[in-house]
Amino acid sequence: MIELLQYEFMQRALLGGLLIGITSSLIGVFLVLKRLSLLGDSFAHASFGGIALGFVLGWNPLLTAFGFVSIASLGIDRLINKIKLYGESAIALLLSFGMALALILIGAADKINANIFSYLFGSLLTISYQDIMFASIILVLVLIFYYFNYKKLFYSAFNREIALIRNKNTKIIDKIFILLCAITIVISIRAVGILLISALLVIPSLIGLRLSNSLKQTLMISSCASVLGIYLGIFISYYFDLPTGGTIVMSLIGLFLISIFIKK
Amino acid sequence: MNKKNSIEVKNLSFSYQEETILDNISFSIEKKDLVAIIGHNGSGKSTLVKLLLNLLPSKKGIIKTSGSIAYIPQKFNQDINFPAKVKEILELECCDCDLRGDVVKSLSIENLIDKQFKNLSGGQQQRVMIALSLLSNPNILILDEPTVGVDTTTQEEFYKLLKKINKDRDLTILFVTHDTGMISNYFTKTLCVGNKEVHIDNAKNTNTLLHSVYGDNFHELHHHHHNHEENKK
Numbered sequence: 001m002i003e004l005l006q007y008e009f010m011q012r013a014l015l016g017g018l019l020i021g022i023t024s025s026l027i028g029v030f031l032v033l034k035r036l037s038l039l040g041d042s043f044a045h046a047s048f049g050g051i052a053l054g055f056v057l058g059w060n061p062l063l064t065a066f067g068f069v070s071i072a073s074l075g076i077d078r079l080i081n082k083i084k085l086y087g088e089s090a091i092a093l094l095l096s097f098g099m100a101l102a103l104i105l106i107g108a109a110d111k112i113n114a115n116i117f118s119y120l121f122g123s124l125l126t127i128s129y130q131d132i133m134f135a136s137i138i139l140v141l142v143l144i145f146y147y148f149n150y151k152k153l154f155y156s157a158f159n160r161e162i163a164l165i166r167n168k169n170t171k172i173i174d175k176i177f178i179l180l181c182a183i184t185i186v187i188s189i190r191a192v193g194i195l196l197i198s199a200l201l202v203i204p205s206l207i208g209l210r211l212s213n214s215l216k217q218t219l220m221i222s223s224c225a226s227v228l229g230i231y232l233g234i235f236i237s238y239y240f241d242l243p244t245g246g247t248i249v250m251s252l253i254g255l256f257l258i259s260i261f262i263k264k
Numbered sequence: 265m266n267k268k269n270s271i272e273v274k275n276l277s278f279s280y281q282e283e284t285i286l287d288n289i290s291f292s293i294e295k296k297d298l299v300a301i302i303g304h305n306g307s308g309k310s311t312l313v314k315l316l317l318n319l320l321p322s323k324k325g326i327i328k329t330s331g332s333i334a335y336i337p338q339k340f341n342q343d344i345n346f347p348a349k350v351k352e353i354l355e356l357e358c359c360d361c362d363l364r365g366d367v368v369k370s371l372s373i374e375n376l377i378d379k380q381f382k383n384l385s386g387g388q389q390q391r392v393m394i395a396l397s398l399l400s401n402p403n404i405l406i407l408d409e410p411t412v413g414v415d416t417t418t419q420e421e422f423y424k425l426l427k428k429i430n431k432d433r434d435l436t437i438l439f440v441t442h443d444t445g446m447i448s449n450y451f452t453k454t455l456c457v458g459n460k461e462v463h464i465d466n467a468k469n470t471n472t473l474l475h476s477v478y479g480d481n482f483h484e485l486h487h488h489h490h491n492h493e494e495n496k497k
Contacts, residue, residue: 033346155356158346161337165317166357166400213380215348 016127019135021226028201033157042091043185044197046098052105069182122193122245192245203252270295270436276325287460303457331403357399423450
């Protein structure tokens with residue numbers, strides 16, 4: 001075990017897992033409370049379009065995905081609030097658009113290497129220092145945002161109608177939250193891949209919601225559960241030579257089942 | 265604005281997708297009034313409330329209010345399983361204030377402070393929502409049918425509580441309701457929305473008011489509560 005920790009790739013994976021685990025669960029709790037769990041899936045699929053675009057244009061795929069998903073997050077807000085689409089329909093629209101764009105781009109450009117498919121399934125063990133830097137910046141941004149706007153976020157999740165009356169900038173806070181959600185998802189793709197991203201956002205939150213007595217506790221327990229699940233996944237996948245993304249999600253589901261037994 | 269008044273509305277009109285909901289209405293509500301807002305479904309009650317709360321854009325006319333407004337939405341719009349302690353919720357409006365102070369005492373929720381919101385009964389959750397709104401020290405409180413789906417005893421306790429808050433805190437209260445049977449017992453004024461217009465009268469004259477706005481159709485509104493026998497005749 002100690003020997004394992006001496007490998008540089010393992011140190012990177014653990015550090016990346018810690019950063020991504022905390023960020024995604026902080027965002028995930030409010031996504032779940034705002035009934036927007038599926039938005040994560042939608043952004044993840046949209047980001048696949050962005051990643052493919054990056055590959056075709058020869059740009060950094062994750063950075064291209066950041067830009068692409070940020071624009072998509074504003075687009076989805078317009079579709080729901082201005083064009084009055086149902087929330088889940090807008091989410092489905094964005095999801096299909098991102099996936100379709102990716103498939104067309106991959107098909108059209110022969111030179112795309114097989115590397116792009118690693119984004120579908122995630123590979124925390126191959127996370128780069130650059131990715132870790134992105135993940136740290138995003139965690140810091142989320143923490144700063146929560147530090148200054150925790151009550152407003154809380155109010156908006158508790159009752160948006162009252163929040164809109166009491167805080168004039170509720171709408172802006174909600175928009176920034178969605179934007180942070182979008183960039184968190186892009187970096188979380190590194191851990192579990194596009195196809196399993198919802199797990200990282202939703203399962204730790206469900207564990208937190210089961211075991212806690214307050215919202216603050218929910219955030220803390222979710223973060224811990226998320227990091228624990230990721231670490232279990234990393235070690236199990238390493239020892240048994242299994243895909244990391246899938247193993248992380250299975251570990252999180254295992255923790256969720258345990259949380260059901262702890263608090264029936 | 266007249267100093268006696270808490271709300272003044274002048275020549276207010278509102279249309280939604282080319283359909284006029286409220287057409288050039290004017291009315292005023294005095295300070296400390298306890299007003300029941302009634303009207304058929306779709307008559308524009310909720311629109312009026314949202315206009316008063318400044319939640320709807322593109323209106324014509326003038327709305328003046330003295331001081332701040334607090335709002336308690338319909339029970340169904342509240343996540344009753346929200347995973348927070350009552351204390352955390354009240355702290356949304358109470359940064360440095362005493363959570364064991366006046367508001368909490370007058371609503372008898374001192375012993376609920378450390379409990380989880382989702383574990384409270386419907387009536388207790390309502391009292392927490394009222395406490396939250398009162399902690400913002402409003403001059404006007406607007407409630408949108410908070411008693412829908414609550415049993416009769418709890419409803420009556422709720423009306424008594426509103427009357428007490430209205431007296432103790434000199435608060436103007438507007439209460440959207442379908443329950444017209446109890447208005448004269450607890451409220452001072454009735455505001456009836458119908459035919460794109462608004463009429464206000466003393467709460468004692470609610471039935472006459474309903475007749476003048478809706479003619480013989482007023483039973484449609486009336487039959488929701490209390491008067492099933494009357495309707496059968």
